[in-house]
Amino acid sequence: MIESRLLNATHEPLFDDNATPTQVSGVDIDELSETPSPDDFFLYSRIDGSTTVGELCSTSGLGRESTLEALQRLLEVGLIDMPGVEREEASSAPTSSDATSSRRETRRPRTSSSGANDLESSRRGETRGDDEASTGDSASNESTGLDLSHLPVPPSAFEFDDRLLERDDLPIERPKRRELLCLHGQLDEVNYYQFFDIDRDASARDIKHAYFKLSKRYHPDRYFQNDLGPFAEIIEDVFQHVTRGHRILSDPEQRDEYDAQLEEQEIVDDEEDVPTPMNQPSSIDMARKQDASTDIGDDNSDPDKREAAFRVLVNRGTQARQKEQIVQAAEQFRKALRIQRDVEVALEAADMLVEADLRLEQAQLFARAALRIDDKHPDAHLLMARIFDKLEERERALEHYNQVLDIREDEMARRRRNELLDS
Amino acid sequence: MDKCIGIDLGTTNSCVAVVENGTPKVIPNKGGYKTTPSIVAITESGRRLVGQMAKRQAITNAQHTIYASKRLIGRQWGSSAVRHCIETCPYEIVPGPHDDVRVKLRGKEYSLPEISSIILQEMKLVAEEHLGDDPEQTVVTVPAYFNDSQRQATKDAGKIAGLDIIRIINEPTAAALAYGYDEDVEATVAIYDLGGGTFDISILDIGHGVFDVLSTAGDTFLGGEDFDARIIEHLAYEFARDHQIDLRKDEMALQRLRDAAEQAKIELSSVEETEISLPFLYTQDDGEALHLQTTLTREKLEELVIDLIQRTTKICDATLQEAGLGPEAIDDVILVGGMTRMPRIQEEVEEFFGTKPSKKVHPDEVVGIGAAIQGDALVNEDEEDVLLLDVTPHSLGIMVHGGGYEKLIKKNSTIPTSESHIFTTVRDHQTSVKIVVLQGDEEETEDNELLGEFVLSGLRSASAGEVEIEVEFSISADGIVSVSATDLETGKEQSITVTASSNLTEEEIDRMIEENEDYLMEVKRSEEIEELRTQIRRTIREINKLVSEVDDIEGSNSELLREAKERAVEAVQTAEDTIDDASLEELEETDEKLSRALEAFRGVFQRT
C-alpha cells in the first residue's frame, strides 16, 4: 500500500507561483512526525503570509527545485498552509521517508535526514529481524535481489522510477533493477561501510570479500553486449563506486583518513543534533572528489551548483554575523564547509565564536578543520590556543601558542604564553 | 552456446584455445602443434607464408621474413625500440605516414597491424578447422604493459583479419584465469611472464571466482629475443676476433646465427654445455669458406644475460610495492612464457619470492586458455563464475598550462574507470582549448607517450576562466582510452576518440581490410586454378591411356573411332599448350572441352 502511494507520487511539487503560503500557528515543533532540515526551517522563517511561492524561490538561495521541495515537506508535516493545496494530516504520513516522496532524481535518496540514517544503521545490528518485519509487507513482492535493508534509505522506502522498472526491453530482472536504482540513488549519501555492508572495524579480509561480492554483482561485464538502456550508466556508476570504495578501504592510510572524516562528521552531527542537509553532499564525499581534483578544474559532477551553494551559504553566514545572529551564522558556515573545505571560512567561523565567547567546542571544530587543510596556519593555531585558554586547558593552549611562535612572531601569543609559563 | 575463441598473439609463438563443454582446450594446428610461430613471410611469387612454413624458409628469405613484429606494433618511428630493431632485423623497416612504422616486403609496405592480422588470420583458420565453423567472437591477449596505441594497433589487426575482437585482455591476467579456473582458489599470486619479446609481472588476489589485479608492470622490450641477441653478440664477437669479419653484416649468416643462438639457449635449459656448429657460415672474397665451431656453457650463458634477469626482478620488486605487499604475502608464483624454462630464471624468481614457483600451468598454453575462458565468460551469460578485475598499467593525464603533466587516472586503477575534470579558458576571448592527452609515469612530461591531442572549439567568447568545459576520460575494460567533452553552459557534447597519432586512420584500415580480402580472393582463385589444372591433367592422362589402348587394337579402327581419337588428341594438344597461363575462365572452358572429348571418345570406343 505504502509502496503504491510512493510510486504514484507526483514527481515535482506543483504549486502556483503566485500562491502565498502561511505559517500554521500552534504547531508543536517537537511533536512533528518528522524533523525538517535546517533548510526547511530557514524557508519556514521566510514565510510571512505575504511572500509568494515565486518570490520564495528566487530569494531563498536554495534554488527553485529545493525550495519547492522544502515547501512540500513543510506542508506535509503541517507547518504551513498553502491556498489551493489540501494540507495533509501530519499523522497520515506513515513513515518518515514517505514525507519526502517528492524528490525527483533517482540519484537522491528518499530520506529526510542523516539522523535517520544513523538510526537505521545502528538499529540494524541488533534488531534486524524487526527491521525486515516492518518493511516486509510492502517489499515482499517487490524485493531486491540483494538484501539492502541496511541502506540509509532501504528499498521499502525508496521511490522507484516506474518507467525504469516497467520497461520490458531490458535484460535485467526486476528485483535487480530495484536493487540498482536504490543503490544508485544514494551513492553520495551512504558511506562505504554501509555500501559494502560491513562493520566499521571490518578486517582486510572482510573488505575483500565484500568487494568481490559486489563486483560480481555490479560489474558491467555481467551484461556484456546487452543493451541496458538507462541502466548501462547506472551499473557503471555503481561499479565505479565499488572500486572507489575498495581503493580507500583497502589502503590502511586512506582508510584511516576516511574513518577520521566519518567520525568527525558524526561528532558534528551528534553535537548539534542537526541532520545533514540532504541536498548537499557530505564532507566525506567532497574529500573523495577533492582528492582527484587538479588546479585546472574541480572534479565533481556539478561544480557550478556546488560553488554557488557554497557562496550562498557563506554570504548568509556573513550576513547573520553582521546581524549578530552568531548561532545561525555558525550553522551556515558549517554547511558551507561541508560543500567546500576552505581555510578562510573555517577561520572566520572559529574567530566569530571565540569573539562572541559562544559554543567553544564548535569553534574548536572549525579551527581544527582549518588545520586539516593547512596544519601550519598560524591563525588557526592562535585560535586553537585562545579556545583552550578560554576552556582553561593551559597545557594545550600553551602548545598552540608555541606553534604560532614557531611559524611567526606574534606579540599577543608571546605575551600570553609567557603569562601561562609564569603562572 | 556461443563460441568465443581466445588467441594469444605472442612475439614468438601464437596459440588459440576455446572452451568446450566447460573445458578449455588448446586447438592444435594442421601440423599437430599447439603453438604456431608468429612469423610471416612473402615469397617471390607474392604468396604469404605463416607459421612453421614461414619459419622454415627464413634463412633463405631473411629479408622478406618478419619475426617478432609484436616488438614494433603501435610504436612510434624514432623511438629507441624501433631504432634497435632497425639495427638488428634483416627485414626493411621504414617510416609510415603518421610517424609510425612500416615494413617493406617485396617492394610493398605493410603496417604492423597488417602483419599481425596475417598471424591472427592463421589462428582463426586453425580454429575454423576445429570448430567446423567461423569463430564468431575472439578475445586477444596483449602484454599487460602495452600502452593505448599498442592496444589500439592490436585491435586494428583484428579488424583487418576480419575478427570480431570483443575484448583485449592482459597476458598475465589470462594466465591467472587459467590457473584459478574451475578450482576454489583463494590466494594472492604473482604471475611472472617472460616470453619472446616482453616481460610482465602481475599481482592478483583470487577468490570466489574473482580475479582482482592488484598491480601490474613490465617491460615491452625485454624477452627471449634479447637473450638470443646476447648470444649472437658473443658468437659474432668471437668470430670477429678470430677472422676479422663482422657476421652481422651478412643477412644469411646472421639468420643462421640467430637460429643457432636460440637453439643453444633452449638446449642449455636442460644440459650444462652445448656445441654450436655452423659450417660454411661465411665465404671470403678469395672463395675460402669459414666455419663457426664452438661450445657454450650454461655458466657462460648466465653470465651473458644476468643483467636481463635482474631487470625482471627489479620490476617485480616495484610491482609488489605498488600492491602494498611484501614477497612473503605471495602464496603462489606462476611462471608463464617459454623463457621461464631457463633454470637460472626459475632460481632467481624463487629466491626473490621465497617460494618455489608453481608447475601447475603450461607456460606456452595458459595465456591462450585464459583468453578462451574470459571469452566464454563474456558471451555466455550464465557463466557467472569468473570475473576479471584488471587494472590500467599506466597513468593517464593531460598536459596543463605551463607544460606540466597532470595525472587524472592513476596507474593500477581498476578498469573500466573514468574521471572527469573541468577545464577553463586561460585567456580572455579564448574560443578554443587544446587538450593534450598523455600516458605514462615518467617524471618529465615529454617522456610520456603522447596519446593524442584535440582542440575543443566554438567556445563562447568570454573572459579568462569563465567558460567551463567538462572533459571525461575513460579507460574501457580493454584498457583503451576515450575522451568526451561537454560544454557546461550549453550542455553540448563533443565526443573525441583519442587515436594515438601513430595509429592507422579509419580509411587506412578500410583499405587494408579490402586489400586483405582481395588477397584472400586471389589465394582462393589460385587454389581453384591449381585444382582445375590437376583436373585437366588427369583428363589428359585418361585420354592418352585410351589412345594407346586404341592404337594397340590394330585394324579394328573404324572411321568413327579414328575421328573421335583425333578430336581428343587435338583437345589435349590445345590444353597442354595453354594450361600454364590460362585464366580461370579459360581453364574452365578447356576442362569442359576436354571432358566432352573424352566422353565422346570413350563412348565410341566402347561401342566398337
Ligand SMILES: Nc1ncnc2c1ncn2[C@@H]1O[C@H](COP(=O)(O)OP(=O)(O)OP(=O)(O)O)[C@@H](O)[C@H]1O
Ligand atoms: N626450454 C627453453 N629454455 C629457454 N628458453 C626457451 C625455452 N623454450 C622456449 N624458450 C624461449 O621462449 C621464448 C618464447 O616464449 P613464448 O612462446 O612464451 O613467447 P611469446 O608468448 O611468443 O612472446 P610474448 O609473450 O613476449 O609476446 C623464445 O625466446 C624461446 O627461445
Ligand SMILES: [Mg+2]
Ligand atoms: Mg606470451
